[in-house]
Amino acid sequence: MSTAPLLEIRSLAVSFTQYDRGLRRRTVTALAGMDLTADRGELVALVGASGAGKSLLAHAVLGMLPPNAVESGTVRFDGVVLDPAARRDRAGRDLALLPQSVTFLDPVTPVFRQVRRAAVLAGRSAPDAVAGAALEHRGLGPEVHRRYPHQLSGGQVRRVLTAMALMGDPALVVADEPTPGLPAEAVRAALADLRRIADRHRAVVLITHDLAAALEVADRVVICRHGRTVDEARPADFHTDELTHPYTRALWHALPGNGFRLTEDA
Amino acid sequence: MPGSAWWRAVAVAAVGVAVASCSGEGRRASAGTPTELRLAIGGESEEGYDPTLGWGRYGSPLFQSTLLTRDADLQVVNDLATRHEVSPDGLVWTVDIRTDAKFTDGEPVTARDVAYTFTAAAKSGGSTDVTVLREAVAVDDDTVELRLTKPQSTFVNRLVSLGIVPEHAHGPDYARKPVGSGPFVFEQWDEGQQLIVRRNDAYYGAKPAFERVVFVFTGEDASLAAARSGQVDVAALPPSLATGELPGLRLTRVESVDNRGIAFPFEPDEGRRTAEGRPIGNDVTSDRAVRRAVNVALDRQALVDGVLNGYGRPATGPVDGLPWNEPAAAITDKDPEGAKRALEAAGWVDADGDGVRERGGTEAEFPLLYPAGDSVRQGLALAVADMLKPIGIAVTPKGESWDVIRTRMHADPVLFGWGSHDATEMFNLYSSAQAGVELWNPALYRNAVVDGELDAAMAAVDPGRAGEHWKAAQRQFGPGADAAWAWLVNLDHVYYADACLDLGRLQVEPHGHGWPITQGIAGWKWTC
Amino acid sequence: MTALVPPAVGRIDRRTRTLVLLGVSAAVVLGVLVAGSWAQDAAQTTSLGERNSAPSAGHWFGTDWLGRDVLARVLSGLRMSLVVGTTAAAISAVVALVLACAATVGGPKVDAVVGWLVDLFMALPHLVLLLMLAFALGGGTDAVIVAVAVTHWPHLTRVLRGQAKQVVNSDYATVAVQLGRSRWWVAREHVAGHLAGHFLVGLILLFPHAILHEAALSFLGLGVDPAEPSTGILLAESMRFLSAGAWWLAVLPGLCLLLLVKVVDGIGENLRSLLNPRSHHL
């Protein structure tokens, strides 16, 4: 057993080429230098302004960046440096993506077939039984099996996605922006789910822009800005105002509940 | 075509091309004398095979027999008729018919059927014009009287071309299931593709040498390809495609009166218009000197060689090769110097040195209209323009639609094509009575002497007398006198025929390439 | 295209490449127009001594049955096709623009009528409608132009109408109204700008269709005047000489037509990718 954390990301940078109207080429640097570690049993929140390229981190970790993207930096898993191809190979088993939106389900395939396919991919024997059980376990009976994703409620979708993501019993779960647009109670429920996954000795990376919500469940919070990790803090540091980094402090104080003001060093 | 077959067809589509490679085989490979003849000479009658609608007006109606027919010399001989006679006033044609003729359904052919056929044809709105018929009456079982509204010596052509249909079987679907007393029996017609006919073993005349004849309705190009690969025995093709001999095929040229000529507007341009508002008159072509000069200057043999690929004859008049042609009306052409002299004498000189003569402010120039889709006429028009340039006449060839040509034909020269075994056509082209009717006499040519001769020819009861009048008219309107038209060429109709096939002596064919060759089809035979 | 292949492969900037392609394509089209008018006389000149000759140094594309130079005929045919195509496409595009604007500004009733018209014209097979129109107008070049124009506006109308509606329903158009700007002002200032690109691209992309349909009509014998042949007529004529082995009459004009259509299409696609890089197929 190595002492290194399960996931260790160092100086991860991603850029790619885009074309504007008039075909002006520009190179967009989406991630400029991300550092992040997460270990088993830990829920680490990655917080930053929307559109800061946080989702790309999730895709990079799973080795699914679009072909025109250029990646640099290192991603270690269990202490071993994995290149994108190796990460792709582990996706679905050791590494899992947990999305929350209905668009992540195949719109033209009934729910059960998708879950069953996830079971097959995870290498489980008797995929039919496993898939049925996984849905049953999350309170989804046979009545939803033949439904299409658009016929499910938001909560049901989330449970189906969770069932699929966890099918391979992954060591690491990356949850990508699970909460936007949800009412407060739903946000709380979704995050509580994630906390439970972490508590079952898995590493969870929660990517979000909602600092206040993240603080309630995370063990550590990684703050990023302009595609770069700027700070890492524990939730307690926020409440006790022991924040060292000015941006983190500015972010904290700008929250409506914490003074709603601009600190001079923002 | 059963539906299930098609679905099976779809299922094994993949083998299609492979099978295709086998089916393209020629049939000459098979030994023995074929009992089947295959012709690709076009001429499908989309509306079917009903003579009262015009079927058989060129060549043999196959399924039906006609009262009279023309032999290889175009002389009228009896077929179904045993005798015909015209009353002295020319109004009543009495025809006796043979009694041994039977329709293929077993019924005998009677005078009533003949009367019925003529009556039906006169009333039908088809492509055969029997409107001169007042009534047709069966006098007895084998005699019929055809009574006309006016004397018409050329009515004999109706007797030659109108196939007799059975009154008892002439219903709405007759055109698709023809029954007649002709040399062949209808077997199958794949519309747009082929017509298969069988020999009529009960035919009263000389029986054809072939059990079956297949007419393939392909385009010219496909016909040539089919002939090359031995799939057909006879193929009609345009002169431009007749590029040389092909193995096993004989290039057969058939002379025709399928002629091409220029109609010169006869009246000067005085700003008049017809009732429909079409302009009348042309100040250049209304001068006889110009018309004669054009006739003299043209090198018709060069047109034949160049445009027709050699497949044709220079035209001397509208009825070359027909019994009523007048050879004396012909002139010597290819004489640009003579043409120039004639123009000078008439006052057409090139004073301003632009290469085009003028007289009294009028330039010797005119457009030459031709139907735009016709490539032979286009070639002729272009070549004519090239030939007339040296004598100082500027011609601008212009392809137009028939609709445009119709409105312009009284004022601008038009390149027409005619040619018929029916002398009525000559009457129509030159009689002032037909000026501006249909496309006839488009030039509005008017000469009292010609009118007199033409009327006399039409009214003549005796064919010989009629011929004399036809000839007299030609001497008057021909290129040596009025030069009303400049006839250019007669097309040869070109066929590739199997080298073993004897087509016998062929008639001079009328306008319309292809079907007329079937006129003597009953006499064709294999020679090897 | 560049964005999708591994960027390690060094290549020219896509913008430069697109601009160069555009320039070259425009030059080709212009060249065809100029050469076509220049070749018009040569296309009519018969030379009865040199009939049906295969391509040679003297006649690059060979000669036809009247000894006319096929290259000259192809060039003048292409010019004819271009002229017909351009005119028809321009008329069509303007009709589309007018209808789209009417549908957008004229209220729901006009919009419904326009929508119905579009449906009506799209319900009939293109070629059948073309045949009927060419027939009804009596054939000839003008009839073909009108027929092609009349059959090609619906698609562009649909595109432009959708685009205009999107603009009219956009937040910024709503803001403009809230700021006291009239509907016409919005149409002029906002909608026109957004439509211009689509209109231009749509117009150019109509050319190839117009050219092909003109050729098809002419091939069937309902098209332009055979005396002043377009490429469709040349090809129809060539059909009679296929079995005689005169492949050059069919292959070369067809190839030239294909290339011309491709070039014009390329202009449209390149322009489109300049205006909206993501919609590009490659």
Next chain:
Amino acid sequence: MLTAGSAARPVVAAVVARTARLVLLLTAVAVASFVLMVNSPVDPVAAYVGADVASLGPAQRALIAQRWGLDDPAHERFLSWFGNLLGGDFGFSLTFNRPVLEVIGDKFLASLALMALAWLLSGVLGFGLGLVAGVRRGWFADRAITWLSYALASAPTFWVGLLLLYVFAVSLNWAPVCCAVPIGVPADEVGLGDRLAHLALPAITLSVVGIAPVVLHTRQAVVDALASDHVAFARAQGERGVGLVLHRVVRNAAAPALLLQFGSLGELFGGSVLAEQVFSYPGLGAATTTAALGQDVPLLLGIALFTTVLVFAGNLVGDRVHALLDPRSRLVDLRGTR
């Protein structure tokens, strides 16, 4: 959430609405076509007479006009024609000398085989190639396929036919040069192989022309599908390669491809007009050309109406099939939103 029960009523309503639309459409097509035809400057009698103009006099022309009812005023002709139409009588074809409906029925049967074969070929091949191109996006296979599609889209149908004819029929003599059946063979002796042999070249021509849009649209659909969230999620679960394409892409791409394929019947018919002309194939397409060139107004009108129904039916079936494949689109009128 939809259940079968709640869906039934809208389906009925949709069918009624569609039918009403079709009737309205057909009426409009009938009126518009008739007006066009009647106002044609071309004289139908002259077209019918054609080369026989030499031997037919004015009296005979009057007879012809009378036989075709050209003497009556236009509105009367329309009313009687339209009235007959409501009774199922499409009128009488002048060039073919038989009822229009019979002509269309006969000819369409021949065209049906051609069109069905070409439709299947272009659909299957196009979808396959589009799938390959989309999956291998940016690679050689994609570029080759895309380039070929663009080239085919720019090629005139009839020219492709001419080339095939020259190469396979004239030069290689592998395929017959014309027609739907072999020369001189009675109908009952014509085998399936013969029919296929005669069908092969026209069908290939027709499918070659229809393939480009299918390829390009499928390719785009595949590219879109591959860029979608659900494929990203599938990838995150370790789905890749053939499995990804089979399980997560094919169905998504098939729906638009089928919709397009069913919506292309109009183009297919247009193509068949040209292909039949080139290969002398005696189908409805060739009849259309004949009717147009021969001024056969009743037949042309009949064909216009018939093909309108055909295209309409194609779209309808396409929508249904699309709805089967893509449950989201059920009860939504796709045509209006596309």
Next chain:
Amino acid sequence: MTLRADDVWFRYSRKSPWVVAGVSLSVEPGEVVGLHGPSGAGKSTLGRVLSGSLHPHRGEVSVDGRPPRPGRGTANPVQLVAQHAHLALDPLWKVRRSLAETGAADSALDALDPALAPPALLDRFPHEISGGEAQRVNLGRALLANPRFLVADEVTASLDPISQVELWGLISAAVDARGIGVLTISHDRPLLDVVAHRVLDFRELVRTPA
């Protein structure tokens, strides 16, 4: 001079349910009123009704006794700023032109509070500026129209917390300086508690549909 809604009802078509049912509220000049409710409840629709771009089926909205409407060349006295900042800017127009759409002269634009639209921003295209900047331009444009009232519909929902504070600072300044009244719509209760003088709960405003 009050923005009032009296028993306002609105639905999108005859067949669809009432989205706004019997809502009455008022906003005074110089007052910031918060409207709180969950997503999809119809708050935004009410915002558009209040700003006059949708017309109520029943009841009425009034400013000074008259319904708020843009006049010929004059702006609506009630201006709306919505959540998605970039959608409210014509992508083909530079910022300067968008601002000039209010009818403001160039000099007025240059004199605009640099905090709303820094001079460097004026000659950029919308896609060249950030979401926070775009939203400030939108606010600046609304203020250039000299409104009496402002409807701010989730104006900062897409912004990071720091930009959110900045934008609200600008709104407060306008409220203080010009005495305009603001109705702010949000699902974020803590935010409303900070920025609004009083907060209305949307669910309590809506009557149960009759």
